[in-house]
Amino acid sequence: MPLFLYNTMTRRKEVFQPLDAGHVGMYVCGPTVYDRAHIGNARPVIVFDVLYRLLRTLYPKVTYVRNITDVDDKINARARENGETIGALTERTTLAFHQDVAALNALPPDVEPRATAHITQMLAMIEQLIARGHAYEAEGHVLFAVPSMAEYGRLSGRSQDELIAGARVEVAPYKRDPADFVLWKPSPQDLPGWDSPWGRGRPGWHIECSAMSREYLGMTFDIHGGGQDLVFPHHENELAQSVCAHGQPFARYWLHNGYLMVEGEKMSKSLGNFFTVRDLLEQAPGEAIRLAMLTTHYHQPFDWTAEGLRQARTTLDRLYLALRAVATIPAKGRQDLPVEVLAALKDDLNTPQAIVHLHELATQLNKAVSDDDKACAKGALLAAGDALGLLQQDVEAWFRWTPEGGAEQSDAEIDAMVLRRIQARQSKDFAQADAIRKALAEQGILLEDGAGGTSWRRS
């Protein structure tokens, strides 16, 4: 079975055929580093991480590029508010972003280019667009001439007439056409700026992705991803710039993850349902956040709920309990991704279906009798988990996780109480044993007496 991906450009699920089967290229729009990542930012990070993992199992080499936007008006505004330099803000925020995505088990991309390190490439591209008659200078700005591209609007499915009719923002007087957008704009001395043929200025939003994808993946490459909200205008404009500058096709498959909502409502600061990844990591392990996000197909809107997060934790408890029961048995076939899981992922990244198979594999593991069966089932479950970026941490670490600020009782204290209870049980002092169980249960600690002894976990 081939890999199928839903291509926004054709609005269809298509067979993925890379330009070069020996080397797949993928570009995903990364964060603008002016604030901590919120859960909406986390979704594409997780979704495209799963795709990256899948591509790496299917192709010998994958280059995954995810940019850092470190020049932007929001950054300028925030730095001024905070009274810190732009460099300090972007560096601090980039570091925080790296910590957050690592906590979500997302692999680092192969290349993580920063916009400010690619101004030269942006300027070259803008000059090329002017030379080819697709851009023009006006009052220190350089604008992309939308009417110069007949196909403009195809990705987002809108005609140029609609765009003009729908324009709800006052059109700048220097624009030849209301739909024209900025490639380069003048920048005063107190804001970041670079010398250019049109004076000191800074880039528009879209040009950086065109320049950086060109730099690391070439003019035509396989996959371009991001959130659905980027389809218009960002990706439409990126596409226009690249195609018009190069005279070559741009991304061949466009993938977009659906929107994120919170408890059925749009996430917004005014509704008070705005969470950063950091906020959530204080309440739950990153792995649970990751699983919660993967229970909905990436193309659907995702509703973030407290209940969903709780269920994700319960699911991981179940899976890790199955692994804990075979802790002493070495896994077999750890590298062989079970075919059902592979098939689910190849069907346009059907992670809910893959999770179903995770459950089935856990059931198989629970039911396995012989050590050999257990070893194989364990290997299959771990391999399946790996494809989703799950189940890779130490089993005991999962069960001992505590929220930020620590637990009321340390692991050592709990271990000591468990030991005392074991002694009480051995001497048939069940009243004492039950008292210890009850005391621990009040702290949210569950004891489980199994064939291999007593284990505990935080609930």
Added chain:
RNA sequence: GGCCGGGUGGCAGAGUGGCUAUGCAGAGGACUGCAAAUCCUUGUACGUCGGUUCGAUUCCGGCCUCGGCCUCCA
């Protein structure tokens, strides 16, 4: 107004032109000093009205409804 994507059992969430996932929650049973876990069994579905069809939750159309986008929010 234009465009796009949804409406599945108590909840979450896949999927399929007929054999009706999976998990959580619920019920019953096995096991267990107790408990948990585990295993087995089990109930409740496909917004609405039409159409196509031998047969539709699945295809087509209308309607209702929810969400989103329409120039810099992933």
